[in-house]
Amino acid sequence: MEDFEDLAEAAPAHVRLEFIDGRVRTKDPLTVEDFEELERRAPETVQLEYVSGKLEVKALRDGNHTSIFMWLLRLLTQSRPELGLYPSTGLKTEADHKGRSRCDGTVARRGHFKGHGEWSDASGILMAVEITTRCRDTNQRCRIDKPLGYAAVGIPVYLLIDRDSLTLTVFSEPKEGRYRRSPSYSWGSTVELPSPLNMPLDTDLLRQYAG
Template identity: 30%
Template structure:
């Protein structure tokens, strides 16, 4: 569902943000504002949630640094083109060092400063995760973006954000390990992703 496009005049962009923030989505649905368009997603499947659970479990058990994970935390990410409104994204998982206590007292839409990694598991609109969200997370300077692509049966780690994309990407098919750098410092086991 698209309400207004990014090429609208500045006043329309402010109106778009107001419309977005005032949305009353049905229970279980989530709305995001990505590159000037509103995207509404239905509740996620059990298989989607199972993959998230596997990843969060590994992060909590194996990371060198104790991590806190938030499912579906709203991030307000400035756009690299300087256009208004900023992207408003809801990653499947947002990860930060536990000692930072990043989520305590945070507003519904927080800035991404202090986020170590975001995780997305593809669903019905995989292109948003593969392209649009990747660019938006890079624009926000989020150091790591982990993409679990269920259609391609692969997992990719994007790192070293530079302007509107990541400079580095390492991928592995489901069933093979994927190294996660510090502050994680372990190999993600994707054997159960199949």
């Protein structure tokens, strides 16, 4: 609630916010331009996204979330040292680049984001990564809206590390705004990431982060 009050106070005068059932919402339709202005003014403790025309607040990361990110970073560094896993990157997503997603991680060549602004074009992104958190919007945002948003801008792979179902879902082969493939694997499996990553993920260690 304190974060909401700080956000509401910082919001542009024409952006009216409300806090309903634990969610931050806008009283009026929100444009991309209004969202970006709101995001620039937001307190450092609040991370915002604009997904499917709605204002979304990213949940705070806990220790297991951070540990899972580091697990993926280590594997990527070992298998593909020419690539980087960039945390909390802002991407322009969805049709006509109308979405603004704050990815838990994006994979691209080292140095890719040099000179980019707050919200980067998705060109050159090889994989988007989301690690679910314990919040009520997770199902709609991570499992439904974000696959559509990432596929729409042609991100080759979207990796969803799901802490509720203890699975990894690998979305790939984007075509006409949708991923054609989305197999899921239980934690503990060896998962092969498809092109352009072409690398295995030994997920056995993930089981210690099931809480």
